[in-house]
Amino acid sequence: MNRVEAEERQFSLLLALVDTSVGFTKHELFTRVAGYQGQPVGDALERMFERDKDALREHGIVIDVVQPPGDDSNQEARYRVLDGVLGSPAELQFDAEERDLLDLALRVWHEGGLTEESQRAALKLRADPEFRGGLPLERTPGRTSDPEDAEPATASVLQPRQRPRESAFQALKRAADRHREVVFDYLKPGERTPRSRTVQPWATVLFRGRWMLVGHDLGAEDTRTFLMQRIVSPVKDRAAKHPFEVPEDAATAALAKLEQIWATASVGVHALPGSDADIRLRHRRDTREEDGLLVVHHADRHLIADELTGFGSDVAIAWPAEQRELVRQRLERIRDAHDDERTEEAAS
Numbered sequence: 001m002n003r004v005e006a007e008e009r010q011f012s013l014l015l016a017l018v019d020t021s022v023g024f025t026k027h028e029l030f031t032r033v034a035g036y037q038g039q040p041v042g043d044a045l046e047r048m049f050e051r052d053k054d055a056l057r058e059h060g061i062v063i064d065v066v067q068p069p070g071d072d073s074n075q076e077a078r079y080r081v082l083d084g085v086l087g088s089p090a091e092l093q094f095d096a097e098e099r100d101l102l103d104l105a106l107r108v109w110h111e112g113g114l115t116e117e118s119q120r121a122a123l124k125l126r127a128d129p130e131f132r133g134g135l136p137l138e139r140t141p142g143r144t145s146d147p148e149d150a151e152p153a154t155a156s157v158l159q160p161r162q163r164p165r166e167s168a169f170q171a172l173k174r175a176a177d178r179h180r181e182v183v184f185d186y187l188k189p190g191e192r193t194p195r196s197r198t199v200q201p202w203a204t205v206l207f208r209g210r211w212m213l214v215g216h217d218l219g220a221e222d223t224r225t226f227l228m229q230r231i232v233s234p235v236k237d238r239a240a241k242h243p244f245e246v247p248e249d250a251a252t253a254a255l256a257k258l259e260q261i262w263a264t265a266s267v268g269v270h271a272l273p274g275s276d277a278d279i280r281l282r283h284r285r286d287t288r289e290e291d292g293l294l295v296v297h298h299a300d301r302h303l304i305a306d307e308l309t310g311f312g313s314d315v316a317i318a319w320p321a322e323q324r325e326l327v328r329q330r331l332e333r334i335r336d337a338h339d340d341e342r343t344e345e346a347a348s
Contacts, residue, residue: 009035010052014061014081023066023078053079168228169204171235172213176201181218181240185233186226189302194232199224200240202250207258208285208299214254216244225254227300261299262286268293268318269308277311293318305330 185194200216217224271278298304305326317324
């Protein structure tokens with residue numbers, strides 16, 4: 001059985017308590033909440049439930065307990081969090097920036113493998129008529145007076161456009177939260193053999209749709225930002241040989257540096273009018289047209305080279321020469337790979 005962290009279990013409990021108007025009994029919560037499900041019912045589970053309730057109360061959450069008359073066993077008592085305690089989505093107002101942040105948070109929630117209750121929380125946020133995030137609403141399970149008739153949200157409800165595909169994400173995020181060192185193999189662009197890296201992880205950040213790790217590289221003895229898609233081995237974590245502190249502004253500083261690179265690094269591109277490349281590059285953030293070229297910004301010359309190569313003959317790189325050479329090398333590798341395949345087919 002997969003172990004559920006206390007924070008996630010308490011979060012799931014809170015969302016379950018918010019999701020009912022009549023309350024759930026302990027038995028119903030034990031069968032619904034991640035961390036309780038599958039646990040043997042007994043004193044240990046009862047104590048866990050009491051600890052979780054206390055933890056929520058310490059955060060200012062008021063848990064309403066409805067005690068049926070004549071029930072001295074406390075087994076039929078119903079637990080809930082009233083609408084007025086946390087606020088109803090209908091009362092919430094979001095500006096454009098807040099909606100963007102909520103959109104991103106909900107994407108990460110869904111892809112981080114949180115529970116059914118987390119999906120319900122996303123639906124509650126989507127109930128705000130002003131919210132226009134990237135999570136299309138297919139159907140909204142309504143609140144019901146009978147908890148047995150409650151319709152669970154399914155994975156199909158949320159369809160994120162953007163997700164952390166890198167398998168290293170969860171391992172790195174967990175290690176950063178716990179201040180544990182990580183070891184992984186990292187393949188830098190232009191190198192054929194990956195090198196092992198030992199890192200004190202500080203934060204995982206999302207920049208322009210790509211997940212990165214910010215931390216202190218013990219081998220280089222310096223701060224480094226690692227692109228997760230270049231990690232080519234399972235991430236191993238271990239207790240730090242020397243306890244380390246994470247700078248408070250680690251994530252903010254890393255993102256600010258990436259923004260600086262983005263603002264100053266650009267490529268001049270001829271794009272075939274009306275092509276997919278033309279449409280996509282024009283709508284890329286900060287792209288502008290100058291002297292008949294699309295000036296495209298980026299934060300990594302190898303990543304933008306990969307992207308431009310994918311457009312094939314629909315694009316031509318005007319400048320800089322170094323970027324044009326990187327794209328040419330990629331196109332030649334694709335050509336050579338196809339030649340090798342044809343040779344093998346002819347030989348067989």
